[in-house]
Amino acid sequence: MNKEAAEAYWKENISLILKLLVVWFVVSYGCGIIFIDELNAITFGGFKLGFWFAQQGAIYVFLVLIFVYAKKMEALEEKYDIHE
Amino acid sequence: MELQNLIYLFVGLSFALYIGIAIWARAGSTKEFYVAGGGVHPVLNGMATGADWMSAASFISLAGIVSLKGSDGGAYLMGWTGGYVLLAMLLAPYLRKFGKFTVPDFVGDRYYSDFARTVAVVCVIFISFTYVAGQMRGVGIVFSRFLQVDVNMGIYIGMGIVFIYAVLGGMKGVTYTQVAQYCVMIFAFTVPAIFLSLQVTQTFLPQIGFGGTIPFQFDDGIKMIDSGAYLLHALDTSMSDLGFGAYTVSHGGTWNVFMLTTALMLGTAGLPHVIVRFFTTPTVKGARISAGWALVFIAILYTQIPAVASFARINLIKNLQNVDYAKFVDGQIEGNNGFWFKNWEASGLIGWTDRNGDGKIQFASGKAFKGTKGKxxxxxxxxxxxxxxxxxxxxSHTASAQDMRANGKIINELYIDRDIIVLANPEIAGLPNWVIAIIAAGGLAAALSTAAGLLLVISTSISHDLLGNVIMKDSVTGKSTLSEKAELLSARAAAVVAICVAGYLGIHPPGFVAQVVAFAFGLAAASFFPVIILGIFYKRMNKEGAIxxxxxxxxxxxxxxxxxxxxGGDKADYLWGIAPTGIGTIGMILHFIVAITVCKFTPPPPQEIQDLVENIRIPRGAGAATH
Known part of the structure; x- marks a missing residue:
């Protein structure tokens, strides 16, 4: 694999990571900590929304993020023909 | 069958299973001993990682912490799961491609320095031992309460079991045993959680029941809570009445919760015994997926924990407030049998003092006993x-229960150790005996699986990193002069020594096990996380900066x-008000700043190191892990 392709692949990887980490930050730190009191004004069932994010929601989103990353990286490695 | 016999049966069966697996999965080479031959299926590896990760603290203590802290307990739930996102994206795939056995391997090779390698080894050993001490305490608690053997005897038995499968099987034995331990542990946690959810909210899944309504009314000591109220609303009301503050509202302050969450997330991503799990998958792709599976298996437990915490809290208030002690512990109260209370009082983890002399238990916030911890x-x-x-x-005082109700303030008479919440929960709720018995097996599975993983990391660090790559290194070739056989033997010997030290720490626990855990996470966040990230993502990083x-x-x-x-430093002197549990976050930031600054003023790393970094970024060509 040549140097340009390697660099392009790495750039795409980094930009994907950054996008997913923004989501990671928003659901945990954003919804579960910083804006928890504001979100607690919204309720569904017995849950206040901020509380739900801190104790349930963030974990579900984390799971989705990892599998999305794994899936997208597989496609990226096919594209640059560097899959194992 | 009688409860005691059921407990012996379940614990005995689970131990027989672990030993059977250990004999089946004996390790024959260092590669099998260190990384299970590098051929573990991602799903199984994820399961083993889950068991390795979820310690006695997760299984026994975490629900207690969340139950006590309410909303702020979210820091632990998010911190101990969010780290896996970082692992999957920033660490696991590249370390797998790097293709060695240990974290000090990476630090030593990437920064072309045996000094850096030695610093890493010392960190690994220190972090892992502090963690092991906590596991041994967990083993001791379960044994002393459920098997009615002496705590020390319990620790000897635990050491013996770990000895058999860690020393014999190495990573291979430990990995397959952990798969079995995960199944035992999750079954043991989920079954009582479902029972509790049905009882408290008439909903099957605890994660849903958590947001459901309660089918009973109860008296919190100040006022009646009606049936049909949402569980979390009932908790908010009754906990405010008792002076604890509403359950679903944050009281810890955004800043400290933020710092604690960060230290736990980055600490998780930097803990050597977690990182090493991703060296055992066959491919780079497998390492990513494996982190996902690990989190799936962890989330099954972690999404139940806050639900169980809230069920436990409401049961405590409902069953204990203003109950007549003598009748309660004698089992004379219909549907509220207090045998569990008597048992835990005997173990010294519950204490009651009748401050107003009315023979009834009053439960509220505030200390019932003098001293720093109120024990x-x-x-x-x-x-x-x-x-x-x-x-x-x-x-003591003279206010009756009626007086306190009229004043709207209850004076506390009770001490409950938070560690017993999960273990006592099924008994508090009056669940069948076999449910109580599997909790004992589950608690042991959680403690033993983590202890074994940690002991393995310690022995690998000593035999492979310290002995093989520093002390016995050939000065000309730069390779270890230890033969494969000698290294395997020394790994086993190191495991034996590590088990003995861990047992000693369990029998003579440093009286601060809980705080020591903050140590492990803080140090991992401040040392390994930044040094690995920079090693992968910043090609220019050199050995001066890293050290x-x-x-x-x-x-x-x-x-x-x-x-x-x-x-005994004074709280008023905290740096920017940050508690020691969250300080790893600042250590991590300091690490990044110092490393990058020093790096700017010192020469770049040699060409072959820059080539190495480029190589680990590309997945293709990840062979099996090698020396």
Whole structure:
């Protein structure tokens, strides 16, 4: 694999990571900590929304993020023909 | 069958299973011993990682912490799961491609320095031992309460079991045993959780029941809570009444919750015994997926924990408030049998003092016993209602339950150790005996699986990193002069020594096991996380920067925790108000700043190191892990 392709692949990887980490930050730190009191004004069932994010929601989103990353990286490695 | 026999049966069966697996999965080579031959299926590896990760603290203590802290407990739930996102994206795939056995391997090779390698080894050993001490305490608690053997005897038995499968099987034995332990542990947690959910909210899944309504009414001591109220609303009301503050509202302050969450997330991503799990998958792709599967298996437990915490809390208030002690512990109260209370009082993890002399238990916020932690000090003899006598109760008073109800303030008479919440939950709720028995097996599975993983990391660090790659290194070729056979033997010998030290720590626990865990996470966040990230994502990072960064992050975090936790530093002197549990975050930032600054003023790393970094970024060509 040549140097340009390697660099392009790495750039795409980094930009994907950054996008997913923004989501990671928003659901945990954003919804579960910083804006928890504001979100607690919204309720569904017995849950206040901020509380739900801190104790349930963030974990579900984390799971989705990892599998999305794994899936997208597989496609990226096919594209640059560097899959194992 | 009688409860005691059921417990023996379940624990005995689970131990037989672990030993059977150990014999089947003996390790024949160092590669099998260190990384299970590098051929573990991602799903199984994820399951083993889950068991390795979820310790006695997750299984036994976490629900208790969340139950006590309410909303702020979210820091632990998010911190201990969010780290896996970082692992999957920033660490696991590249370390797998790097293709060695250990974290010090990476630090030593990437920074072309045996000094850096040695610093890493010392960190690994220190972090892992502090963690092991906590596991051994968990084993001791379960044994002393459920098997009615002496705590020390319990620890010897635990050591013996771990000895068999860790020393014999190495990573291979440990990995397959952990798969079995995960199944035992999750079954043991889920079954009582479902029972509780049905009982408290008439909903099957605890994660849903958590947001459901309660089918019973109860008296919190100040007022009646109606049936049909949402569980979390009922908790908010009753906990506010008792002076704890509403359950679903944050009381810890955004800043400290933020710092604690960060230290736990980055600590998770930097813990050596977690990182090493991703060296055992066959491919780079497998390492990513494996982190996902690990989190799936962890989330099954972690999404139940806050639900169980809230069920436990409401049961405690409902069953204990204003209950007549003598009748309660004698089992005379219909549907509210207090045998569990008597048993845990005997174990010293519950204490009651009848401050107003009405023979009834009053439960609210505030200390019932004098002293820093409010723990009871027991003396010989029995009180008027048959309770254990204590030497340090808070002053008595004459307010009756009716007076306190009228005043809207209840005076607390109770001490409950948070560690018993999960273990006592099924008994508090009056669940069948076999459910109580599997909890014992589950608690042991959680403690033993983590202890084995940690012991393995310690022995690998000693035999492979220290002995093989530093002390016995050939100065000309730069390779270890130890033969494969000698290294395997020394790994086993190191495992034996590590088990003995861990057992010693369990029998003579440093009286601060809980705080020590903050140490492990803080140090991992301030040392390994930044040094690995920079090694992968910043090609220009050199050995001077890495060493300066590691040392400054480490020393800062170490000194801060020692000063404020062990030398009685005053809270008022906290740096920007940050508690020692969250200080690893600042250590991590300091590490990054120092490393990058020093790196700018020193020469770049040699060409072959820059090539190495380019190589680990590309997945293709990840062979099996090698020397």
């Amino acid at each position: 009871p000090k027991y003396t010989k003899g029995k009180g008027a209602s048959g309770e254990r006598m204590t030497s340090n109760p808070m002053p 300066a960064g590691m040392l400054s992050g480490l020393i800062f975090t170490f000194v801060y925790i020692i000063y404020f936790v062990f030398m």
